[in-house]
Amino acid sequence: MRRLLLFFVVCASIAVAAPLRVGAETLVRVQQSDGSIQVYHNVHATLNGKTLWLRSPDRKDRLQITSAACSFPHELQRCLPYQVVLHRPDRTHQIAITHGVFYVNLTSDPHQLLHSSQIVAPHSVVVFLHTVRGTYVSATGRLDAVK
Amino acid sequence: MRIVAVLLLLTLPSIAFAQRDRGGSGGGSRAPQPVSRPAPVSRPQPQPQNQGFNFNRDISPRPAVEQPQVRQQPVQRPVRAPQPVARGFHGSAVRNPHAPGGAWYWNRGVAWSPAPIYWGGGFWGPWAFGDLSAAILFGSIVDANNGVYQSYQVEPDSAGAQLLADYGLQQTPCGPPNLVVIWGPDNSVICAFPNSMVAPGNYQLDPSTLTLVSQ
Numbered sequence: 001m002r003r004l005l006l007f008f009v010v011c012a013s014i015a016v017a018a019p020l021r022v023g024a025e026t027l028v029r030v031q032q033s034d035g036s037i038q039v040y041h042n043v044h045a046t047l048n049g050k051t052l053w054l055r056s057p058d059r060k061d062r063l064q065i066t067s068a069a070c071s072f073p074h075e076l077q078r079c080l081p082y083q084v085v086l087h088r089p090d091r092t093h094q095i096a097i098t099h100g101v102f103y104v105n106l107t108s109d110p111h112q113l114l115h116s117s118q119i120v121a122p123h124s125v126v127v128f129l130h131t132v133r134g135t136y137v138s139a140t141g142r143l144d145a146v147k
Numbered sequence: 148m149r150i151v152a153v154l155l156l157l158t159l160p161s162i163a164f165a166q167r168d169r170g171g172s173g174g175g176s177r178a179p180q181p182v183s184r185p186a187p188v189s190r191p192q193p194q195p196q197n198q199g200f201n202f203n204r205d206i207s208p209r210p211a212v213e214q215p216q217v218r219q220q221p222v223q224r225p226v227r228a229p230q231p232v233a234r235g236f237h238g239s240a241v242r243n244p245h246a247p248g249g250a251w252y253w254n255r256g257v258a259w260s261p262a263p264i265y266w267g268g269g270f271w272g273p274w275a276f277g278d279l280s281a282a283i284l285f286g287s288i289v290d291a292n293n294g295v296y297q298s299y300q301v302e303p304d305s306a307g308a309q310l311l312a313d314y315g316l317q318q319t320p321c322g323p324p325n326l327v328v329i330w331g332p333d334n335s336v337i338c339a340f341p342n343s344m345v346a347p348g349n350y351q352l353d354p355s356t357l358t359l360v361s362q
Contacts, residue, residue: 030201038201058198068262069269072255073304080262080269086202093206098277099264114304132277133205 026125026141028054033134045125046145050079052102052125054139062087065127067102075111076120077104081129100129100137106146236330236351238361241344245313246357253313253357259306267335270354272302286320288328288336296336307331310357314345329359 026043044055050070054063063086067079081100086093105111105120112119113126120126123146127139246253261268265275266282274282283300290296298321301307311318316327316339325347326338332354341347349362 028200032201032204040198040200054200056199061199063200068260069265069306070254070257071259071306072257078304080265080273082262082264086200086206088199093202095202095205097264099273099275101273130278131202131205133209135202135205 024055024057024144026054026139026144028137028139031136043139043141044144045139045141046147047104047125047143048147052081052127054127060089065100065102065129073114075105075107075109076113077106078102079104081127084129084131096132098130098132100127102127102139104143236349236360236362240353241314241350241359241361243310243313243356243358244344248356250355253309254306259354261332263333266297266299266333267307268332270305270332270352271299271307271335271337272305274299274302285318286322286338288321288338296334298335298337301337306354306357307337310352310359311339313357314359315342316340316345 024042024044026045028040028043030038030040032038040057042057044053044059046053046055050067052065052067054065055061056063063084065081066083066085067081070077070079072078079102081097081102084095084097084100086095103113103120103126105122105124108122110119110121118126121142124142125139127137129135129137131137243253249256251258259270261270264277265273266279267274272282279299285298285300287298288296301311301318310316310329318337318339319326321328321336321338325341327341327345327347328349329337329339329352330349331337331352339345345359350359351362352358353360
């Protein structure tokens with residue numbers, strides 16, 4: 001009886017804690033041109049080559065950030081986004097950007113961003129985008145997958 | 148029974164942590180909560196109406212009154228892969244003393260390709276055509292067809308800075324004669340003082356090997 005109870009306790013603790021530990025740990029902040037801000041927790045981030053995918057918490061929207069000019073200053077991979085596409089369930093939308101940058105830390109150690117106090121955690125990404133319409137987008141968090 | 152009690156005590160913190168996470172924004176239909184740190188702007192942070200990304204301003208047709216006033220519109224330029232001989236440079240290559248020769252060796256074996264909305268594809272730094280306010284103009288070159296090519300200061304941590312360092316070159320504003328003129332990706336150009344390794348003249352950059360090819 002004691003062993004059975006022990007088994008249930010262990011199973012219950014794993015079931016409650018474990019699913020929330022994996023995946024979707026990126027935080028996305030969208031500041032509109034009028035100053036209003038939306039913050040999205042639990043965004044799923046995937047790096048596929050030079051393309052970064054951010055999936056909204058409701059899993060319906062995906063932001064595709066295509067980049068090039070990737071280089072490796074100071075242990076970080078730095079890429080310059082040039083095309084952003086918002087994939088919604090019904091259609092896709094091009095989002096024109098003026099500029100942006102994303103840093104990827106694929107190492108097991110934290111690294112500091114160049115000329116900044118910000119630290120990029122291991123296996124994490126930091127993204128900045130500025131759209132033609134004046135929207136600022138930032139994303140910070142752990143990569144859920146690297147392909 | 149004592150063992151069970153101890154195990155319960157040990158697992159309680161992790162359960163509590165998980166509940167906190169769940170309460171923050173983990174629920175499937177719950178709206179994300181605002182971050183706890185102070186907002187960078189003074190106005191309140193409204194929560195998103197749903198958990199889909201809000202880019203309504205960016206995907207809606209351009210309104211008549213709301214135009215970005217301060218930003219220059221990005222110049223739409225065709226995507227062009229770096230062409231080492233695009234300008235007809237067939238001269239001798241000046242060997243890069245710090246690059247052993249393998250393609251993309253200088254970039255950890257990863258092929259570098261230009262990002263089209265940035266000057267020089269981003270080779271010389273993250274200077275976007277749509278926002279050159281951070282870039283420092285560094286002279287210009289006028290070609291035989293009176294085409295003007297603006298030059299900008301190379302960013303210290305860029306691939307271009309690595310090129311200059313490898314050849315021991317120091318960038319200088321374009322315009323004066325007898326300079327090293329380096330044509331980079333997407334018709335970008337920079338200039339440098341000549342040195343014992345690189346004589347004055349026109350050079351084309353081969354980005355795969357980070358090598359200069361003379362005219």
